[in-house]
Amino acid sequence: MPELPELEVMKDILQDNLPGRRIEGVEIPRPIVVRNLTELHSSHLVGKAFTRVQRRGKFLILSLDSSDHLVINLMLSGQLYFCPSPQRRLAKTFIILRLEGDMDLRYVDARQMGKVYLTRDLSLVPGFARQGPEALEVTFESFKERLKRHRGEIKGVVINQVFVAGIGNAYADEILFRAGVYPFKREPCLTGKEIRRLYEAMRAVLEESIAIIRERMGDQIHLKFRDFLAVHGKGGSPCPRCGTPISEVRARGRLTNFCRSCQPGIMIGRSCSLRG
Numbered sequence: 001m002p003e004l005p006e007l008e009v010m011k012d013i014l015q016d017n018l019p020g021r022r023i024e025g026v027e028i029p030r031p032i033v034v035r036n037l038t039e040l041h042s043s044h045l046v047g048k049a050f051t052r053v054q055r056r057g058k059f060l061i062l063s064l065d066s067s068d069h070l071v072i073n074l075m076l077s078g079q080l081y082f083c084p085s086p087q088r089r090l091a092k093t094f095i096i097l098r099l100e101g102d103m104d105l106r107y108v109d110a111r112q113m114g115k116v117y118l119t120r121d122l123s124l125v126p127g128f129a130r131q132g133p134e135a136l137e138v139t140f141e142s143f144k145e146r147l148k149r150h151r152g153e154i155k156g157v158v159i160n161q162v163f164v165a166g167i168g169n170a171y172a173d174e175i176l177f178r179a180g181v182y183p184f185k186r187e188p189c190l191t192g193k194e195i196r197r198l199y200e201a202m203r204a205v206l207e208e209s210i211a212i213i214r215e216r217m218g219d220q221i222h223l224k225f226r227d228f229l230a231v232h233g234k235g236g237s238p239c240p241r242c243g244t245p246i247s248e249v250r251a252r253g254r255l256t257n258f259c260r261s262c263q264p265g266i267m268i269g270r271s272c273s274l275r276g
């Protein structure tokens with residue numbers, strides 16, 4: 001699932017390529033992912049030009065000169081392809097925008113879980129208006145203050161888009177590892193030092209990852225780069241810091257990777273798992 005770093009680079013690549021480019025044709029071979037939130041028909045997109053591409057949390061917003069927006073939430077398996085029109089189409093292609101210059105923007109989704117919204121009003125997009133501040137824009141004071149309102153296990157808080165926007169399962173693991181914080185520690189038990197480390201780790205991990213992905217993505221916006229991550233998806237491999245095999249725990253419906261020696265703690269109920 002793409003998260004803030006991937007989406008930020010995709011946004012920049014699309015912003016370099018889409019504004020001014022007109023949509024010459026629209027094909028929606030599988031309409032299941034499309035949600036029309038205003039009285040806007042897909043045929044209304046033809047002849048319109050893109051004006052701007054933005055990212056908000058995990059949403060990409062492609063704005064048109066008609067004041068309409070295409071809002072894309074890739075979720076688990078959605079991919080965008082920006083490719084030459086003659087390129088072979090994949091089986092799970094849901095939307096094809098044929099653009100000026102013989103290029104296509106395609107939405108492909110193997111598991112059909114993502115959504116593409118057509119709307120004039122972004123606040124109608126489910127989950128959009130409730131998002132917290134951007135993870136790379138929130139100040140430390142606000143981060144600390146907002147943390148008090150979310151009482152659960154810290155990993156669950158970090159991936160809650162209402163807390164801060166843009167972080168999902170993979171980067172939450174990376175941030176908690178960098179900060180040396182046990183993922184299942186409950187918010188009230190975090191020390192002031194841990195909160196500071198968490199905030200700094202969040203900024204550092206996201207910024208460094210954006211730089212790495214930017215180097216590697218080129219215009220292949222459908223590719224996912226996760227091999228450089230320290231712990232996420234690396235269960236059983238040695239921790240890059242201490243060599244202990246990285247733990248993999250399935251809890252609360254998601255997979256969590258962490259290092260038991262760099263991020264010590266015990267998964268228990270509501271009390272604090274580790275003090276200090």
Ligand SMILES: [Zn+2]
Nearest residue numbers: 239242259262
């Ligand atoms: Zn370690």
